[in-house]
Amino acid sequence: MAQPGTRTDFKEFCLRALGKDVLEINVSDNQVEDRIDDAIQYWQEFHVDALVEDYFKTQLTQTDIDNEYITVGNNVAYITRVIPINQRSGFDSSLFNIEYQLHLNDLFDLSFSGGVTTYVQARQYLGLLDDLFQGIDHFQYSRYENKLNIQLDWDDDVKAGDYIVSRGYRFIDPAATAAAWNDRWLKAYAAALIQKQWGMNLMKFNGVELIGGITMDGTTIYNEGKTRQAELEDEMQRRYQPPVDFFIG
Secondary structure, three states: OOOOOOHHHHHHHHHHOOOEEEEOOOOHHHHHHHHHHHHHHHHHHOHHHHHHEEEEEEEOHHHHHHHHHHHOOOOOEEEEEEEOOOHHHHOOOOOOOHHHHHHHHHHHHOOOOOOOHHHHHHHHHHHHHHHHHHOOOOOOEEOOOOOOEOOOOOOOOOOOOEEEEEEEEOOOOOOOHHHHHHOOHHHHHHHHHHHHHHHHHHHHOOOOEOOOOOOOOHHHHHHHHHHHHHHHHHHHHHOOOOOOHHHHO
16 A cells, blocks of 8 residues: 555545654545645646646537537637648548648659658648648537637538547546555645644644643644645646646647
């Protein structure tokens, strides 16, 4: 159990880090679960290892067309690109478009026609022409509403049964990825939040003297947890946050 692989193991690991089995941790089970959820949310939003690039495929229904937006699935953090799929909306996906012919005629003999450098330059030139004369469909993604709005003519450009493919980043869910529970930063951060909760609970009884002359001091426990939380959040900003241009498509 030294390396937690489930939520239950993770919870026990954090409590033992605070002294469970030696000390009484005055935190309810519900409070522990809430603080773990808070830790996971912060980890997902700011830790580069909590995000993975992925593609999201949606087959349009008439309801999607009537709504003029689509949903792209759970745990999607960002959408960086909508992949061209449909010739009617300016997305030429036929076997006779110039990009396909470039692949068909040139890819097999790169070593004889200038190598990869020539191929990359040709691709960049085609991209420039595409930007100048065709343009890029604008889109907005609302994470909390789970809506991908694409600025196109939904009545004429698409029909039910067409596919929309988008590229972006989704959150890693520890419940589906056991190795995430063993993330060093996540374990330390969850323990710090639980310690703060423990201190907040005991602060209501500050100064109360127990049998044996022991005086309860929730403030110290709370402050230690708060300090540790601040240290870990500073570490997150310095070491684990993705660069500014990470989400540019």
